[in-house]
Amino acid sequence: MTSLRFTALILILSSCFTFAQEFAPPPLARSKVYRSTLRLTNDLQIYEGLPHQLHEKKLLKKELQRDDVVRFAGFPFYIPSVSANNAEALIQVLADKKSITVYGGLKPCGAYHPDYCVSWKKGPKTYYALICYGCGEIVFYDGRKPLMYDLTHEALEKLKDLLVGYEHKRPRKK
Numbered sequence: 548m549t550s551l552r553f554t555a556l557i558l559i560l561s562s563c564f565t566f567a568q569e570f571a572p573p574p575l576a577r578s579k580v581y582r583s584t585l586r587l588t589n590d591l592q593i594y595e596g597l598p599h600q601l602h603e604k605k606l607l608k609k610e611l612q613r614d615d616v617v618r619f620a621g622f623p624f625y626i627p628s629v630s631a632n633n634a635e636a637l638i639q640v641l642a643d644k645k646s647i648t649v650y651g652g653l654k655p656c657g658a659y660h661p662d663y664c665v666s667w668k669k670g671p672k673t674y675y676a677l678i679c680y681g682c683g684e685i686v687f688y689d690g691r692k693p694l695m696y697d698l699t700h701e702a703l704e705k706l707k708d709l710l711v712g713y714e715h716k717r718p719r720k721k
Contacts, residue, residue: 572650584669592628646702656681
């Protein structure tokens with residue numbers, strides 16, 4: 548009976564370890580490819596996010612009916628994108644390893660919702676940085692598995708300032 552309990556314990560622990568590995572936040576080193584390719588471009592495109600999926604459900608449902616919506620990492624954005632007129636300043640914040648920290652888990656904001664997506668190209672590959680103001684999080688994405696990190700307070704505030712003026716299509720709360 549003891550060996551059965553021991554075997555069960557080993558199975559439980561190994562499944563917990565596998566679960567933790569699969570859902571563990573990515574290390575900061577995984578963001579390096581995104582940050583380094585950012586430094587090699589000066590052409591950034593800005594996409595504006597649609598209304599929040601929890602706080603603005605009815606408005607989101609209506610906006611999703613539009614023909615000018617595309618999805619990145621499963622999240623909707625308006626198209627066409629707008630060329631960033633302050634690309635150098637955006638790159639300075641987004642490419643700085645001090646702007647992000649390891650993802651700390653769910654926030655009490657009502658679910659991740661990217662307000663903006665910044666995209667850039669390196670060769671044939673397109674990269675994306677999806678920025679959520681409410682959570683203070685950023686998702687780097689290249690068409691494969693999204694990598695989620697927390698933004699530092701300073702980086703988030705800089706990005707909010709730098710992205711002012713790129714809101715063109717999203718209806719605002721009255």
